[in-house]
Amino acid sequence: AQTVTQSQPEMSVQEAETxxxxxxxDTSESDYYLFWYKQPPxxxxxxxxxxxxxxxxxxxxxxxxxxxxxxxxxxxxxISDSQLGDAAMYFCxxxxxxxxxxxxxxxxxxxxx
Amino acid sequence: xxxxxxxxxxxITKRGQNVTxxxxxxxxxxxxxxxxxxxxxxxxxxxxxxxxxxxxKSRLLSDRFSAERPKGSFSTLEIQRTEQGDSAMYLCxxxxxxxxxxxxxxxxxxxxxxx
Numbered sequence: 001a002q003t004v005t006q007s008q009p010e011m012s013v014q015e016a017e018t019x020x021x022x023x024x025x026d027t028s029e030s031d032y033y034l035f036w037y038k039q040p041p042x043x044x045x046x047x048x049x050x051x052x053x054x055x056x057x058x059x060x061x062x063x064x065x066x067x068x069x070x071x072x073x074x075x076x077x078x079i080s081d082s083q084l085g086d087a088a089m090y091f092c093x094x095x096x097x098x099x100x101x102x103x104x105x106x107x108x109x110x111x112x113x
Numbered sequence: 114x115x116x117x118x119x120x121x122x123x124x125i126t127k128r129g130q131n132v133t134x135x136x137x138x139x140x141x142x143x144x145x146x147x148x149x150x151x152x153x154x155x156x157x158x159x160x161x162x163x164x165x166x167x168x169x170k171s172r173l174l175s176d177r178f179s180a181e182r183p184k185g186s187f188s189t190l191e192i193q194r195t196e197q198g199d200s201a202m203y204l205c206x207x208x209x210x211x212x213x214x215x216x217x218x219x220x221x222x223x224x225x226x227x228x
Contacts, residue, residue, distance in 0.1 A: 043202065
């Protein structure tokens with residue numbers, strides 16, 4: 001069974017600084033997709049970034065980028081120039097194609113003004 | 114595009130009662146998903162539909178749970194004879210099926226409290 005592990009229950013960062021959230025996963029599939037979702041206090045899950053496993057190039061979306069290490073089954077999220085609005089729970093998620101996502105337990109990110 | 118909407122936002126019920134939640138997906142999306150999220154955990158997959166067909170159900174979905182999507186548009190999730198362990202947030206999501214790994218759009222969830 002696929003599993004997703006987020007080993008950092010909580011992280012904090014000073015506003016405007018950079019923070020990296022960790023995620024590891026376990027799968028026997030070779031073609032799959034990885035995601036980072038953000039869940040603010042409003043509770044609505046919002047997609048932050050998406051990575052296709054067959055692409056070696058790391059995905060980037062403005063201030064958000066990933067470090068995808070397929071052999072190590074690692075998928076970390078880097079947030080640059082952190083802003084107050086980035087404060088939220090961040091979930092790493094995996095699917096091998098039918099959009100049935102397997103989520104990690106989340107990392108609560110606090111931004112310090 | 115008004116997003117995925119869920120109703121009600123909160124539901125408090127007594128143990129043993131039946132409850133029903135509704136999800137309205139984004140109109141052109143043919144896939145609809147239900148997830149359950151308990152405190153301190155990530156969402157767990159319950160079931161999903163492609164159009165009106167229910168294609169997969171998790172083992173988490175006991176026979177007290179039933180989900181429908183009668184016309185391939187909105188969906189309902191019913192829990193019969195609720196138990197305190199059913200207390201959780203129930204999230205709905207929708208997507209447009211494609212070649213795989215498509216983006217899911219989530220609603221804000223229904224928070225269920227069973228007393």
